Amino acid sequence: MPRHLLRIADLSREDAWKILHRAKELKDGGIRTKTMDGRTAILIFEKSSTRTRVSFEVAVRHLGGQTIFMTPVESQLGRSEPLKDTARCLSRYADCLVVRTYGQEKLETLVRFSSIPVVNALSDEHHPCQVLSDMLSMYERTSDLGSLRVAWIGDGNNMAHSFIDAAALFGFDLVLACPAGYDPDPAIVAQARERGARVTLTRNPEDAARDADYLNTDVWASMGQEGEQRERERVFAGFQVDDRLLSLAKPACKVMHCLPAHRGEEISEAVLEGPASIAFDQAENRLHMQKAVLEWVFGTI
The missing domain is CATH 3.40.50.1370 (Aspartate/ornithine carbamoyltransferase)
Structure with a gap:
């Protein structure tokens, strides 16, 4: 087979x-x-x-x-x-x-x-291949993945689903901050928890970012959702990964983005181009x- x-x-x-x-x-x-x-x-x-x-x-x-x-x-x-x-x-x-x-x-x-x-x-x-690559980007910096707190800020989309799956296998704490109506699939969350995943859902990006080792985000409107762009911009206001949110994380926190990035929407230019960003290491991996x-x-x- x-x-x-x-x-x-x-x-x-x-x-x-x-x-x-x-x-x-x-x-x-x-x-x-x-x-x-x-x-x-x-x-x-x-x-x-x-x-x-x-x-x-x-x-x-x-x-x-x-x-x-x-x-x-x-x-x-x-x-x-x-x-x-x-x-x-x-x-x-x-x-x-x-x-x-x-x-x-x-x-x-x-x-x-x-x-x-x-x-x-x-x-x-x-x-899956993107998030496995992200696991490599994290593992290069922290071999004990089970000690990490990872924050997901934004849409409960395909990337969020794969991070939830990964939490069950690699043992890190995952906190997802998603607006109402944009949560990850409850069945995927339940399956991961059954396999031992420590997954928390919140509406508050600040709660997710606080003491995080990694801040992770993705575009607000994925391919095929372009018609929802205006509405998503309204709903996701306040969910941008910016200097304010990064300041709540651990001092050595790294910021992740699978790219392409919409600067000024889900992530600020300053953070994406700043020293905490590992987006292009993720791309290489x-x-x-x-x-x-x-x-x-x-x-x-």
């Missing part, structure tokens, strides 16, 4: 730590391998991308493989071919599918009908984590 990664909760604690340690090893050693020698990964992207596409394409090449990039525009994906047919055909051509899409159900269909690994490169519900994830799905770690 192929290994798939649709969400962080798919991983055991052992595998999650194994992937994290391998990503750090690959980065620190500048390691390139032949894990994907003779193998092809098909990147199916229904959403535009900079970091995800480039980091995955370079990661595959660092592992000795090659990629084919597909969007609905130049394929049958845009002509209403059943996804199960696409899955069965592509499984006979390639060795892995890396998919950036809207609904999680599309990934689940691909898994059901594919005979090759499927990796979630982003869906509306989860963003996408490359190293993608390599570790691909090695894991192919069973070499």
